[in-house]
Amino acid sequence: MLKPFLSSSFVSGTRLIQRPLYYTKRTMSTHSHLDDDCIFCKIIRGEIPSFKLVETDKCYSFVDIEPLSEGHSLIIPKYHAEFMHQLPDDYLTDILPIAKQIAKAAKFEQYNVLQNNGRLANQAVPHVHFHVIDKPNTSTGLGLTWKPLKTDMDSIKTRYEEIKRNL
Template identity: 65%
Template sequence: MASKMASCIFCKIIKGEIPCFKLVETEKSLAFLDINPLSRGHALVIPKFHGEKLTDIPDDHLTDILPIAKKLVKATGAEEYNILQNNGPGAHQVVGHVHFHMIPKPNPQEGLGIGWPQQKTDMDQLKALFEEIKSKV
C-alpha cells in the first residue's frame, strides 16, 4: 500500500506536493475544485486516509464528507446537483483513492449525465434478495 500511496495523485495533493484549489480542509478530509469539471463548481471531497474503495476507509474517516459536500452545494448556489462516489474501474473510478464528487447540474448540457438501466424483478425475487442482504448487514 505504501507504493500506491506514494504514487497517488490525491495523496500528493493532501501532502501539498501538488497544488490544488482548496475549498475546505479538516483534520480528516480535503475538498478542492475538480480540474476537469463537468460543470461550474464541480468539486471533490476526499478522505485524507488512503483507500481505493469506500469499504477500505474506516468509518471515522468519513464523518465529515457529506457535511462538507453540503457546504459546497450551498457555496456554489447549486439548486440541482449530484453527489457521486465510484468504486472500481468498471464503476468509472479513475483515481484509486476514494473521492466524492459534488457536481452542480445547472442545465441538461452541463453536469452529470446518467443512464439508469432499470431491471425487471418480481416481489418473490426482491424478498429473497432483501432477506439475503438484511442477514449480512
C-alpha cells in the first residue's frame, strides 16, 4: 500500500476536508468525460499499461516512456480536453501538489514543470497534460530558447488593459 507524503485540502460547505494524494480505489464511473480514441484516456481507463505514480479522483500521473531525462513524468486530468482553458477548474486542483510530490520523490534538484497548449506550442498529444522534467545538466532535460519580443511600455500597457478587462 502506498503512503502519501502530503495531503490535499478542500472546503466542503463550511468544513475543511483533508485527503491523501495517493488513492488505491478507481472511480471510473465519474469519468464519463474521456475520449474513446485518446491515448491518455486509454491509459486512465487501464486499457494501455503505464508506470503509474500517483492517482487521485481527478488526476493520473505516470513515468513518460519517451523521457527527456530520467524520471520524466506526466500528470493528466481524468477529463478529456485539448487545451487547459477548456478544462473545468476542479480538474486542476491536484496537479501542482502531484508535480511537487513527484519532484521530491525523484529527488530532482532542478527541474521544469511544463504544459503546452496546441501544436504550435509543441503539444504532441491533444489531451491536457503536465510534464515534470529533471534538468540534471545543460544537455539533458528540457532545452528552451527564450527570445523576448522587442516592445515598448505603451504596447505592454495596451495588452495589459485588454487582458485585465477580460478577467
